Every structure is written in structure tokens, then in C-alpha cells.
Amino acid sequence: MVKEKLVQQAYEVAKERYAAIGVDTDQVLDLLQKQQISLHCWQTDDVVGFERNEALSGGIQTTGNYPGRARNIDEVRQDIEFVKTLLGGKHRLNLHEIYGDFGGKFVDRDQVEVRHFQSWIDWAKANDMKLDFNSTSFSHPKSGDLTLSNPDKGIRDFWIEHTKRCRHIADAMGKAQNDPCIMNIWVHDGSKDMPVQRKKYREILAASLDEIMTEKLDGVKNCFEAKLFGIGLESYTVGSHDFYTAYCATRKQMFTLDTGHYEPTENVSDFVSTLLMYVPELMLHVSRPVRWDSDHVTIMNDQTLDLFKELVRADALDRAHVGLDYFDASINRIGAYIIGSRATQKCILQALLEPKAKLREYEDKGQYFERLALMEEAKSMPFAAVFDYFNLKNGVPVGEDFISCIQQYEKKVTSKR
Numbered sequence: 001m002v003k004e005k006l007v008q009q010a011y012e013v014a015k016e017r018y019a020a021i022g023v024d025t026d027q028v029l030d031l032l033q034k035q036q037i038s039l040h041c042w043q044t045d046d047v048v049g050f051e052r053n054e055a056l057s058g059g060i061q062t063t064g065n066y067p068g069r070a071r072n073i074d075e076v077r078q079d080i081e082f083v084k085t086l087l088g089g090k091h092r093l094n095l096h097e098i099y100g101d102f103g104g105k106f107v108d109r110d111q112v113e114v115r116h117f118q119s120w121i122d123w124a125k126a127n128d129m130k131l132d133f134n135s136t137s138f139s140h141p142k143s144g145d146l147t148l149s150n151p152d153k154g155i156r157d158f159w160i161e162h163t164k165r166c167r168h169i170a171d172a173m174g175k176a177q178n179d180p181c182i183m184n185i186w187v188h189d190g191s192k193d194m195p196v197q198r199k200k201y202r203e204i205l206a207a208s209l210d211e212i213m214t215e216k217l218d219g220v221k222n223c224f225e226a227k228l229f230g231i232g233l234e235s236y237t238v239g240s241h242d243f244y245t246a247y248c249a250t251r252k253q254m255f256t257l258d259t260g261h262y263e264p265t266e267n268v269s270d271f272v273s274t275l276l277m278y279v280p281e282l283m284l285h286v287s288r289p290v291r292w293d294s295d296h297v298t299i300m301n302d303q304t305l306d307l308f309k310e311l312v313r314a315d316a317l318d319r320a321h322v323g324l325d326y327f328d329a330s331i332n333r334i335g336a337y338i339i340g341s342r343a344t345q346k347c348i349l350q351a352l353l354e355p356k357a358k359l360r361e362y363e364d365k366g367q368y369f370e371r372l373a374l375m376e377e378a379k380s381m382p383f384a385a386v387f388d389y390f391n392l393k394n395g396v397p398v399g400e401d402f403i404s405c406i407q408q409y410e411k412k413v414t415s416k417r
């Protein structure tokens, strides 16, 4: 009770402080309330899925063996249902094809059907969540180094068939939820050492993608994820940033920007404004690279803040779909979920609380000292009071209170797995 009162009082003070710099916190809270985050199902089980129960391939890797990994579809659902109770707002669930409900049978990737996801569609409806989807070209005997860009027609056709089927599944999800399902296409295709026919594989990839996209399906919106390199695929990535920027621009498709897929010294936010000029929408994979695309848990760091600030400054937050993409197996996986989702919300909130109008005015007048000064001041404005109030209003734990909730869940559920 005491805490509630303090949170309310702090919010009232914060509201006045923000009003003084031209920011309406109630309006911002409405925007944050509507901002959905697509929760990546793969944080629950280290990207293993239910197909063959094997560790990852395809140049990505989880490290750590903290106990409590979700081992089956019921445990994944149980974890997501719990995660939902700790987050303010309404969120989506992002599934990979390997998380299908295969009923204990082996279903190869070129055989997957909508019916393998019917129980997810029903579950999502019952839990008031919308679904997003991903084709899965890694962790399979035919994954190798090249999938959709493979010169071997047999292998290429296998993956084309898989991805087409995934579009049908996503379409069914979108239609069932009356809102397009965002389907991401990421293939790890690349090479450990220097290929001499770089153009050839890129041409094949573009042709495969064009073929996959021929059928018009209203329930699905596709997005294409670019990458710098994968483990064991360091010298060449077929679907590089320039490849997908050009592909998405010419095909008018959504581009997936994963914050782990850039050089450590690059600031991802710098790519946003250019992409927004030439592609219709962005899908974000909010992650945290540490020295490489390590997929550490997202935190409220400068990179993530800058990304959302850039989107808000460009009036384009509504053109971005926010998703998470990290997989940390070294700490409590549910804790990792909440830390990353809440950090993302905090970054979005801070971006929305920036005194945008005033900053633009200073810039237009060439008042650069004033612009920098206000930017700096905005950083230490009481945004946390607004975030606490958001959580209070949503009836979810405020501040560090979520730690004990996760400890209880661990005691009762995950430690028994």
C-alpha cells in the first residue's frame, strides 16, 4: 500500500516536470499501453523446439545450462502465460516452425501444415495473444552452409517448399487473429572462407525469395532479416545488409533489423532513417551483442535507447514491429524474459518522453548548444516514475518486485523440470 502511494505521488511530480518541457505523460502512457512486443518463444528453451531436440546449428549459439529449460509445448506455454502476468500491456508471441504441435510424430520441414499450429492458434486466442511466425532453416540435416541460396536444386527446393508452407501457416494465423501475422525469413546462408562466386549465391537467394513470395496471402506480412556473419560462416553472408536493403526496397517488403547484426562500433539507430525512406515497415529484433552477435539479454543501454529515440524522432514508431531476439541459457530464463521485455519498454518510454518538439525547434534555428543541453537534461528526467506508474496501473509488479515473483515460479515450477 505504501509503495502504491509513493508511486502515485512520484508520478504526479513527474507529470508536472514533463509538462514543463512540453511532454504530456498521460498521452505517452497511452502509447506505451498500445505498444506490443513480440515475445520470442525461443527464450524458454534455448531455441531447441520440438522437432529433433538437438542443439542449434546455423551460426547461432546459446551458452549456459541453467536448470529449468522448457522441454515440451506445455512447458513453453506455461512459461509464456507466466511471463504475461509480469508485463504491462498486451503482447504477441513469436513462434518458429520447429515449435509446431507435431503430436509426437516426426514432421519434416517440407511437410509442415497449418494443422500443426492449430493448437497454437487456439491457445493464442484463449490467452488473448496474437502470433508472429518464423520459418526455420537451421538445425536440420539439410541446413548445411546454404539453404535458399544453394546451387543444388534438391536442397534449394526443399527450403523453398518449407518457406512457402510457413507462409501458409502464418496466413492462417493472421486470418484467425484478424491481424496480419508477421513472418520473418532469416537464413544463415554463408561461408566460412572466401567464396569466389559471391554474386551467384545472392542471385539464387533473390530468385528463391521471389518464388516464395509469388503467392499473395493477405493474412501474412513477410520481413527479411539481414546479418553480418554467423559462427563458422565468418567470411561471407549471402543475405547481408546491403542485399536485404536492396531486396526489400525493390520488392516493397519489410526489413528486419536485429540489433546484434552489426559491427560492434556501428550504431544501429543510424540505419533507421534510410531504411524508413525505402522500405514500408521495419521488424525489430531487439537483442544485445557483446563483442559478437552473442544474443545476451536486452538491457536499457545506449544502443537500444538510441534505436527507439530514432524511431520516435522520425515519427515512425508505428512503422516498426517490436520483437525480442536473445537466448541466454546461463541465468533463469524467465527472469531473462522479463529483464529484456521491461528494458525494451523502458527504452520505448524514454524515447516517447523526449521533448521532441522543442528539440526540433532548437535544431531548425541552429541552436545546437540548447539542443544538446535539453537532450542531456531529458536523460535524467524522472522517467522511472512514469514506468512504475505504468506497471502499477497494469496491476503488474512495480520495480524490483518481479524478482521475487520469478524466484517463486522457479521454486514451484522450473526447478522441478
Ligand code: RNT
Residues within 6 Å of the ligand: 042, 047, 060, 134, 186, 225, 227, 258, 285, 293, 325
Ligand atoms: C540469427 C537471427 C535470427 C534468430 C532467430 C532464432 O542471427 O537473429 O533471428 O536469432 O530466428
Ligand code: ZN
Residues within 6 Å of the ligand: 225, 258, 285, 325
Ligand atoms: Zn534476429
